[in-house]
Structures are given as structure tokens and as C-alpha cells.
Amino acid sequence: MNVSIKIENSEAVISVAREAAGPVTDGERAAIGAEVARLLQRHLRARDASNAHAYPEGGRRSHFWRKAAEAVSFTHDDKSVTVTVAHQGVALRYAGAPEGIKPVNKKALAIPAHAHAYGRSPLEFNDLRIVVFRAQNKAALVRKPKKREHLGTVMFWLVRKTKPVPGDPTVLPPENVVLGLAARRLALMRSRRRAQKGAP
Amino acid sequence: MPSIPSTLLAPTTFAEALQDRAVRDLLPTSLSSAEIMEIDPLIRRRAVFSARVESSRHLTVLDNIIQMILDPEHNPDGTPRQPGQYMTEARARMLLRAHLEQIGYRPAAGDEGGIKDLRSEQRIRAQLDYPVSFARNYGHAKQMNAPGALDEFPGQRLLPSYADEPRGDAWWGARWRAAGLPGPFGSDFVALKSDPGWKRLSIFGYPYPPFAWGSKRETEDVDRETCEAYGLIAPGETPAPMDLGESNPLVASLPDGSPDLISAILAQFPNAEFLNGVLTQT
Numbered sequence: 001m002n003v004s005i006k007i008e009n010s011e012a013v014i015s016v017a018r019e020a021a022g023p024v025t026d027g028e029r030a031a032i033g034a035e036v037a038r039l040l041q042r043h044l045r046a047r048d049a050s051n052a053h054a055y056p057e058g059g060r061r062s063h064f065w066r067k068a069a070e071a072v073s074f075t076h077d078d079k080s081v082t083v084t085v086a087h088q089g090v091a092l093r094y095a096g097a098p099e100g101i102k103p104v105n106k107k108a109l110a111i112p113a114h115a116h117a118y119g120r121s122p123l124e125f126n127d128l129r130i131v132v133f134r135a136q137n138k139a140a141l142v143r144k145p146k147k148r149e150h151l152g153t154v155m156f157w158l159v160r161k162t163k164p165v166p167g168d169p170t171v172l173p174p175e176n177v178v179l180g181l182a183a184r185r186l187a188l189m190r191s192r193r194r195a196q197k198g199a200p
Numbered sequence: 201m202p203s204i205p206s207t208l209l210a211p212t213t214f215a216e217a218l219q220d221r222a223v224r225d226l227l228p229t230s231l232s233s234a235e236i237m238e239i240d241p242l243i244r245r246r247a248v249f250s251a252r253v254e255s256s257r258h259l260t261v262l263d264n265i266i267q268m269i270l271d272p273e274h275n276p277d278g279t280p281r282q283p284g285q286y287m288t289e290a291r292a293r294m295l296l297r298a299h300l301e302q303i304g305y306r307p308a309a310g311d312e313g314g315i316k317d318l319r320s321e322q323r324i325r326a327q328l329d330y331p332v333s334f335a336r337n338y339g340h341a342k343q344m345n346a347p348g349a350l351d352e353f354p355g356q357r358l359l360p361s362y363a364d365e366p367r368g369d370a371w372w373g374a375r376w377r378a379a380g381l382p383g384p385f386g387s388d389f390v391a392l393k394s395d396p397g398w399k400r401l402s403i404f405g406y407p408y409p410p411f412a413w414g415s416k417r418e419t420e421d422v423d424r425e426t427c428e429a430y431g432l433i434a435p436g437e438t439p440a441p442m443d444l445g446e447s448n449p450l451v452a453s454l455p456d457g458s459p460d461l462i463s464a465i466l467a468q469f470p471n472a473e474f475l476n477g478v479l480t481q482t
Contacts, residue, residue, distance in 0.1 A: 025348075026348065027346075027347050027348025027351070028348055029348070030346045030347070030348030030349040031348040031349055031351070031352040031353070033343075033349065034343075034344060034348075034349035034352060034353050034421060035352070035353075035423075037340075037343075037421075038353070038420060038421050041420060042420070045359075045362075045418075048362070049362070062289075063362070066362065066418070067289075069418075070333060070336045070337065070340075070418070071214060071217075071336055072340070073214040073215075073216065073217070073339060073340065073343060074343060082212075084212045084214070086212060086213065086214040086217075086270070086271070086272075087272075088272040088286050088287065088288045089288065103284070104282070104283055104284025104285075105282075105284050105285070106284070119289070119290060120290050120293075121288075121290040121291060121293070121294045123294040123297075123298075124290065124293055124294055124297070124321075185352060188352075188425070189351075189352060192424075192435075195435075196435075196436050
């Protein structure tokens with residue numbers, strides 16, 4: 001599932017750009033799409049930069065949000081402009097999962113428990129084993145213990161269902177910023193065109 | 201009345217990024233990475249390859265996985281993938297590793313765990329990350345070549361590196377000037393998208409990122425107001441599009457108009473040979 005910002009009612013954009021008048025042209029919709037796409041890319045890159053502290057144990061950063069920014073695209077038709085992040089996982093972070101997440105075709109979900117497990121599948125490790133902690137009623141995928149280590153490092157917790165995952169609307173830029181920039185771009189295009197034609 | 205703008209949660213496809221993959225043919229080769237880099241960038245853009253990978257089967261799997269990262273909810277043949285099977289980068293790495301185990305791949309002695317070992321994490325990431333990044337950046341560049349978008353965003357900015365230990369602006373400034381790009385304007389690295397210097401900036405010969413192995417510098421679109429302020433474009437001037445090497449259809453866009461990938465490579469390297477379908481240095 002992907003997440004998109006869709007500006008459906010072009011009249012609303014025009015009303016914000018006070019001096020703009022008349023129907024929005026195809027070229028103007030392309031420019032609005034490009035403007036909102038740039039905004040969304042900047043927003044996602046800033047999010048990536050602010051997540052710099054995410055892995056205190058020093059795991060390799062996946063730069064999830066930068067990759068999401070790279071996957072931003074836009075389309076337009078004769079009524080709307082749509083800007084989309086075609087990157088797996090962004091929609092889940094935006095919308096959340098109020099019922100929690102359950103495994104599909106699997107018995108359990110593997111939740112990263114260690115910095116080096118983030119952004120990786122358990123199948124990318126070749127030394128994991130299942131350990132059940134009966135007292136805590138928990139199970140984990142644990143790395144083979146090193147010398148003098150009793151247990152080994154817990155890399156993933158295994159769960160049948162996660163707790164409810166709250167949605168995060170800040171995954172996308174605020175609506176008023178999106179709309180304001182779209183309107184500003186439209187107004188700039190039109191005032192430039194008027195200036196070129198020599199209109200007052 | 202829906203809110204404006206509204207937010208949609210729906211399957212969508214980055215069609216232009218997928219186009220980057222759709223034009224490619226398999227190019228099994230015994231050539232090293234450095235030798236492949238000598239091939240014209242336009243020819244490389246038509247090929248699915250990985251240094252010293254002679255197996256068409258491996259390249260087919262690689263190409264399919266890359267397409268599924270770009271379009272996580274569909275198989276390469278367009279059929280939908282089931283929820284829970286959507287392609288993530290971790291799943292893609294795991295699939296590629298599983299495929300290599302299935303075909304019984306073994307690295308040469310002494311190559312285990314390094315970049316020459318197709319199973320190594322470093323190599324698996326390189327096989328997936330670069331093609332995906334090229335496809336997305338190509339797709340974005342193609343979208344931005346649309347007349348309305350290009351007119352309002354004629355420029356491109358090289359963004360600061362997000363590497364843990366980035367090279368300084370002085371290093372990049374020298375490289376920027378060596379590529380014949382204008383400025384930089386203080387620490388702002390901006391040039392028109394049509395500037396051929398972008399291709400010279402890239403070791404791969406493309407005007408969009410990634411610009412080098414391991415490079416953590418991306419680009420963003422620069423609006424007309426900024427480009428005019430820097431004197432890159434005059435008011436009222438129509439900007440030229442970024443040269444994506446495809447003003448001609450696929451075949452004609454190969455540098456010498458060769459009918460297929462093999463002919464194009466042989467035309468550029470008369471001494472090259474395709475032994476059993478594998479590009480080999482003679």
C-alpha cells in the first residue's frame with residue numbers, strides 16, 4: 001500500500017492564489033505536482049536526518065526515509081494532482097494499525113530487538129535460534145552465544161500480534177503547507193506569464 | 201466534501217521508474233566492474249548486468265526482484281502480490297540469497313565474504329541498491345522533463361552528503377568545477393538540468409544520482425526564481441530538458457543505431473566476444 005497526497009479540487013487551489021483566475025492547465029498541474037513532490041521529498045529527508053539517533057548500539061542505518069523520498073512521484077489528470085510515495089512501509093507508518101499487526105502466512109512476527117536487526121529479515125542471519133523465556137511467556141530469535149556468553153544476543157522478539165500501532169500524520173507535511181505551496185506555484189506561473197505578455 | 205488536499209492509501213505505481221527496467225536486456229558478462237564502466241552509459245542503461253555474473257538465470261532473478269522493489273505490490277508479470285508478500289528490501293535480499301543457495305553458487309577461493317562474493321551482504325546490497333536508485337532517479341528526471349514542471353523547475357541542486365563522514369565542500373567544489381558546472385554559489389551546487397556537466401560529474405555517465413559508488417549525495421529540483429537569481433536562465437527563456445538519452449526509440453538510441461545490445465557492444469568494442477552468450481574480454 002502506498003500513501004498519496006491528492007489535490008482534487010483545483011478551484012480550492014485557485015481561491016488561495018487570489019490573483020489566479022481561470023481553469024488550471026495541464027502544464028500548471030505538472031508544475032504543482034513537481035512543487036508538492038519537492039516538498040514531500042524535503043519533508044521525508046528531514047525526517048531521516050532527525051532519526052540520526054535511532055540506533056544507539058551502532059547498527060547500520062537503513063535510511064528508510066531517504067529511500068522513501070527517492071520513491072516520490074507525481075501524476076496529474078484533468079482534475080487533480082497526485083503525489084505518491086511508492087515505498088513499502090510508509091503507508092503503515094502514516095495510517096498505523098489500530099488492531100495491531102498480525103502475521104500473514106506465518107506463525108509469528110519478528111520484531112527487531114537489537115540495532116543490527118533493524119531493516120533486516122531473520123533469514124538474513126545464519127546463526128539464530130529460538131529461545132523461549134517461559135517465566136516471561138516470551139520467545140525470541142537469539143544469536144549463537146559467543147565464548148563465555150550464556151545466552152547470546154536477542155535479535156528479534158517473536159510475537160503473534162503487535163500492540164495497536166498508532167498512526168503518524170506527521171509522515172506527510174501539513175495540509176496547509178501543501179495547499180499553500182501549490183497555490184503559490186500557480187500564482188507565480190500566472191504572474192510570470194502576465195509579465196511576459198506585458199499585461200499590468 | 202473531502203478535505204483538500206486529501207490523503208489516499210492505495211496501490212500506485214511509479215511508472216517512469218519501471219520504464220527504466222522495461223528497456224533492459226540481460227547481459228551476462230565475465231567483465232569486471234571497471235571493464236563494464238568502459239561501456240557507453242547508454243548501452244549500460246539498456247542492460248541487466250552485474251560484474252562477472254555469467255548466469256542469465258541469476259540476472260533474470262535479480263531483474264525481477266528489482267522490479268518488485270520498485271513496485272512492491274505486483275509481480276514482474278503484473279499480477280498482484282498477496283498482503284504479507286509485498287516486496288521489502290529485506291525480503292529482496294533474502295530472496296536473492298536463497299536463489300544463490302538454490303543454484304549452488306560458490307565464490308572463488310579467497311573471495312568469500314567480499315564484494316566478489318555474490319552472497320555477501322555488501323554485494324547483495326550493491327546488486328539491489330544501485331539499480332533501484334538509478335531507476336527511481338531516472339523516473340523522477342523523466343517526470344520533471346514534462347513541459348510545465350521543467351519550466352518552473354529548470355535546475356537541479358546537489359544536496360549535502362548524508363554520509364557519516366562526508367567529503368568536504370572543497371573536494372566536491374573541485375570536482376564540480378572539473379565537470380564544467382557553473383558556480384558553485386557559495387555552498388549551493390546548482391546547475392540547469394540540461395547542463396551536460398551533470399553527466400561528467402557522475403562516474404556512471406548519467407545526469408542523475410547516484411553519482412559514484414557509495415555516494416550519499418542526492419539531488420533536488422530547483423525553481424526558476426533561484427535559477428534566474430543565479431543567472432543560469434534568463435526571464436522568459438524556455439529551459440532545455442535533461443538529456444536522458446532517449447529522444448529516439450530504444451533501438452535508435454543505442455549510440456550507433458545497432459539493432460540490439462550485443463551488436464551495440466560489438467560495435468563499440470570490435471575485439472569483444474560473446475562466448476555462449478557471455479560478454480568476454482578477448
